[in-house]
Amino acid sequence: MSASIKAELHQYGQQLATLKRHLKRKKTDTVERGSQSEVAETVERGSQSEVPETEETSSVRNDEECDQSVEEIDEELLDLLEELYESADKQEKESPTKAPERKGPNPKVQELKQRMQKILQTVGTRNLTRKFTQTIILRxxxxxxxxxxxxxxxxxxxxxxxxxxxxxxxxxxxxxxxxLDTMHSSRNCTRPMKRCKYCRLENHHTAICA
Known part of the structure; x- marks a missing residue:
């Protein structure tokens, strides 16, 4: 396994870590801003019926189901990444005469590539949707x-x-x-930059993402 493959594995590991952090933030923000507010309003009204299915709660439910499936796959991919990375380390330490010459692509690396592409296509490029609710439950x-x-x-x-x-x-x-301050310009801002939760860039606040 060449050094280039090892570098590629490292890149996939970083993508998985980034995706995992994204899903964690998404779940926290979406659930607390969306589903909890709907439940809170229903409880305050004293309603005994179930919370009605709306576009917002449906989106929250679908995102949670998708996030759960990704987390399950994530564990398997992490194991596969670790196995391939250890194999790369071992082969690098072996002498050229002992290191086996592999003809064609490593099937496990190909499997990893395919599964990573599937995950990233499923949720890696999803954009969060801006939601407006009557009541927001803040921490x-x-x-x-x-x-x-x-x-x-x-x-x-x-x-x-x-x-x-x-x-x-x-x-x-x-x-x-x-x-979002009104007293100083963007050029003079001293606060640490944060990634936008929609487009993942760091050149603007989430609230003004177009």
Whole structure:
């Protein structure tokens, strides 16, 4: 197994790790902003019926099912990655006379490539959808957060602002595209950049992603 194959395995490992972090953040954000708010509203009204299926709750349910299947596959791929990587290390340490010469591609590496491509096609390129709900359930440590657009405190995330819904409206409200501040420009922002949860870039805040 050549050094180039080993480098390719390392790249696949990084892709899996990135995808796993993405799914974890997606599950946290989507479930807490979507399904919990629907359940909370139903409980507050004292309703004994099940929460009605809406486009939003259906999206949450489908994402959870897809995320679960990916996590199951993820364990198998990690085992396969580890096995191939250990094999590459072992062959690199062997002398050229002892190292077996393989004709054609390694079948396990080909299997890994195919399964990785399938996973990335299934969920790796999925974009999150911006959701607006009547009630947003924020975590206790986020109750102090203030919306960067309507200035409401502890009611919703900036990305879920019901008053300013379009990207054009939101961009007119702020000066800094990184932290949504109105007092300084993007060039003078000192806060650490975060990846957009929709397009995964670091050149703008999630709430103003087009």
């Amino acid at each position: 206790p440590e986020e109750r102090y957060l203030r919306c960067g657009f309507c200035d409401a405190k502890g009611e919703h995330y900036s990305d879920s602002c019901p008053q300013f819904r379009t990207v054009e409206e939101r961009r007119r409200m702020i000066r800094c595209k990184f932290c």
